[in-house]
Amino acid sequence: MKKVINDPNHVVDEMITGLVTAYPNLLKRLPNTNVVVRTDAPAEGKVGIVSGGGSGHEPAHAGYVGKGMLDAAVVGEVFTSPTPDQVLEAIKAVDSGKGVLLVIKNYTGDVMNFEMAKEMAEMEGIQVDQVIVNDDVAVEDSTFTIGRRGIAGTVFVHKIAGALAENGASLEEVKSIAEKTIANVRSMGVALSACTVPAASKPSFTLAENEMEIGIGIHGEPGIERVPLKPADQITEILVNKILSDIDYERSEVAVMINGLGATPEMELHIVYRKLSELLGNKEIKIFQTWVGEYMTSLEMAGFSITLLKLDQELKNLLTGKVKTIAFHV
């Protein structure tokens, strides 16, 4: 597998250096860590919001650090949870006295390490709480997860919790809105090809030339089934139906994200959205706002995910509130 890298063992360090050098007005790196924070951290008078996880999912999560969204992203090795000491550094760097909320994607390693960091921070007198995002409706339990996995819906959680925190809400309020978002967001993906972790010599799995995997995880964890590649409209219908069967979206208003996993041309994402909007229209589900692009990738995996977030007026206001990050725009 060809990659534009130097030493496979230094990809994360070099990526972070590049990232904070490219966007010095938005981001800085905590010295001697893999933690990326807002340049104004700790932002005064607000709850700090920390997320993160393995790298390889860019722009998640450092692309969502900035005013109105995250205060810090903790960057793990590729597809590997960051260690508790790194998460602790992030917590300490963003706490302004109002406490810190951890937004954790539901993977066993992430949950364990973020919770350990939470305990360590509490011992240092910092108020910390957490939410766990599990928006992926594909499967219960999988390779790295007990329960459902957290995927692209996490970005909506960042935005909504980030907006409320920016308004000066308390830790309890910010946690509560994050939980409300999690309760209303559902996602599901499909892959057409695998990806290769830089330090590995070959892809972590293979898909035959005419095969796709429905419900795959963002690290290549098994999905629901491997089936022959179908036309875009049919793939879209499969994903949407699975999401809609999970909670009642009928006659509601939703935010939509069509998320490319890395190697899928934007053209194809728009073709998917065309069918999706038709399917939602048939169900009298109104689309409030749409994001089409790469928001939570799996290195150079081909495929995409669909995310739906059921909205009320409060969530709408927060979702479209002012934000200044590299990767999320309203």
Added chain:
Amino acid sequence: MKKVINDPNHVVDEMITGLVTAYPNLLKRLPNTNVVVRTDAPAEGKVGIVSGGGSGHEPAHAGYVGKGMLDAAVVGEVFTSPTPDQVLEAIKAVDSGKGVLLVIKNYTGDVMNFEMAKEMAEMEGIQVDQVIVNDDVAVEDSTFTIGRRGIAGTVFVHKIAGALAENGASLEEVKSIAEKTIANVRSMGVALSACTVPAASKPSFTLAENEMEIGIGIHGEPGIERVPLKPADQITEILVNKILSDIDYERSEVAVMINGLGATPEMELHIVYRKLSELLGNKEIKIFQTWVGEYMTSLEMAGFSITLLKLDQELKNLLTGKVKTIAFHV
């Protein structure tokens, strides 16, 4: 090659439908055309700016339609110039009486068809002028081009001309600033893998597992040479040195774009930027602002391009002026 499409002959139509449905507040499609315009077209009191070209380069160019940038994008079939009648429709739709500037990437088909549309519009009494972007320093003349090709630097031309047009400048002034931008922008790319046009059954060329092509075009046109894959830092140095040897950037201030061609993980683009900023620093070239992401792709090609734009105060102001598009943010 696996693609998330329905009928290969309908990809452009379905993509445009999806795109304008996803962003109804920003974009609309002219009925019975493949032209995407601002919802407020023709925007009153300003010069209209029209660009476009073959599709497969998304988010170019419809992603740059919006206040402060383009008024219309004419969308051709994949890697195929739009026809003159489509360009004419765009010109007519965006002319508010102050005239229209065509921003054309230097490919023989595009130049011919846009120029023909210009003549047709002039016969209808619309004032039209044009600029031709040729930022790619890789090769003189190539498969589809006499002279240098136009690639990602075109996005900076859109932004700067669009900002001046939004300020109410005349067609002559807008053309002049576009030409100034073109005179100061240079790009060069590299590919690690080919891409497949949806209607074709196989990639238009192949690169061996350990091979890359320096200076390749965004349609896979031949570059300077095929060489064994090198570390990211060396690839970056090759591209930067070729750009810097073309015009004198020393002790100047530049805007930088690291543009992914479709399948290159964002992680790798940041690794490239890390080296680029070091190399420019060594030459006392100051980086004013940076854009890292996918701005002008080649379907699912793996690879990237580097663009440098030499700035003065006027160009800086216009480059960072307010803009509201899907794909370009300041």
